[in-house]
Amino acid sequence: MTNLSSETNDFIHVLQWNCRSIIPKLDSFKAMINNLKCDVFSICETWLTSDINLNFYNHNIIRLDRDAPYGGVLSGIKKCYSFYKINLPSIQGIESVACQIKIHDKDLCIASVYIPPKALIGQRMLSDIFELLPSPRLILRDFNSHGVAWGSSYNDNRSTLIYNLCDNFNMTVLNNGDMTRVTKPPTRPSALDLSLCSTSLRLDCTWKVVCDPHGSDHLPILFSINKGPKITPSVDIPYDLTLNINWKIYKTKITEALEAVQHLPLLQKYDLFAGLILNSAILAQKKQYLGVSTKRRTPTPWWDxxxxxxxxxxxxxxxxxxxxxxxxxxxxxxxxxxxxxxxxxxxxx
Incomplete structure (x- = not known):
């Protein structure tokens, strides 16, 4: 009888997207977050109004709508995570929602921001929002701004504001230079969708573009954040983990796991040690061990x-x-x- 007491190398998957009207793309979007196993998603230009009810089976929703069916921002948080909404000031030209999420033993602030192309904004306006967001934070937004730091060929006026905000609030740009907005030829693609994070999170994040716009002219962005070690209730597994183990993978997994807890206090390291060994052995199995379910829920009941x-x-x-x-x-x-x-x-x- 084997006892599992810890999980390591766990990630939270966050999706960011300018959908340009979510309702006609809703089925495709649900399929996407199901396939990508998204824990959190951030959408702008939802084009929703207050009379439209929008529900997701596995996610709680917070949103800000316009009176007219344009603009709008929305965030979805998986129901297994506790969170609370952060009240942000109403500023003309800036649409935003934010929440504080509890992930294992960490608190993470995620904000969705949309600024229309013709909106007149200043650094003080954006600072008023940033000051209310506790660190560590993720700022996911379509700023409609061109900056060399995120893949554009030049810097516009808004990019100067973004650079200053990053310096003032210890944040960095996650974008790797890939284009996030696609257009008809001969117009060139551009990078207008920004992902900003606190500098303390930078090394724990991976960022990439999803190569399918799903009906929008903006590409979805997916990034993963290392959640670190997690202590879970004991689970009995009636299985001999040495029967079908890949020892090379086991060595890699346990090395990564030990690196993840090396900065913990000595007593906590001791408490996690047995769990790290067992969890690494499970991840290195050549066959699925008994009791593990790989069945994934379909996006909708009629999906085949x-x-x-x-x-x-x-x-x-x-x-x-x-x-x-x-x-x-x-x-x-x-x-x-x-x-x-x-x-x-x-x-x-």
Whole structure:
């Protein structure tokens, strides 16, 4: 009988996206957060109004809507995490929502911000919001700003504000230079979607663009944050972990696990040591040990294999377009998108 008391190398997955109207893309979006196993998502330009009810099976929602069906920001937090909403001031030209999330033994502040292209903003306005966000923090936003630090070929006026805010609040840009907004040729793609984090989080984060716009002209952004060691209740596993273990993987896993707890107090290290060994052995199994379920809930009750097949095909069509960027490839994307929409409607009925 084996006893598991600890989990290590656990990550929280955060999705950021300018969706440009969430309702017509809702089924595709639910499939995306299901496939990417998102714990938190941040959306701007939702185009929602207060009379529209929007629910997610696994996520709690906080949102800010406009009176007219444009703009708007929304955050989703998985229901297994406790959180509270942070009240932000109402500032003309800036739409934002924020919350403080409890992740294991850490507190993390996540804010979703949208600033329209023609809005007149100043550094004091943005500082008033940043000052209310406790550190460590993530600021996920479409600033409609061009900056060399996040992949643009030049710096505009707004980029100066962002650079100053990063210096004043000890933050850094997570973007790696990849383009986040796609347009029709010959217009060049641009990087308008920014992910900012406290400098203390930078080494724990990985950032990448999802190569499928899902009907928007902005690409989703996915990044992962290392949650560190977690102590969980004991679980009995009636299985001999030495029968089907890959010792090379085991060595790698336990080395990573020990590095994750090296800065903990000595007594806490001792309490976690047995759990680290057992959890590394489980992760290094060549076969799934008994009691582990790999079943994943489908995005919606009517989702079947045909939906998944068409969904994957649409993503592949877009990847081909990104390589060639020709108008005839763009027509193929529109046809694939229409096919998905028709299939969704037929499945629902």
């Amino acid at each position: 294999k045909e939906c998944s097949k068409i969904y994957i095909k649409k993503s592949r069509v877009y990847k081909v377009f990104r390589k060639k960027e020709k108008n005839r490839r763009l027509c193929t994307i529109y046809k694939a998108r229409i096919h998905v929409q028709k299939l969704d409607q037929s499945q629902k009925t």
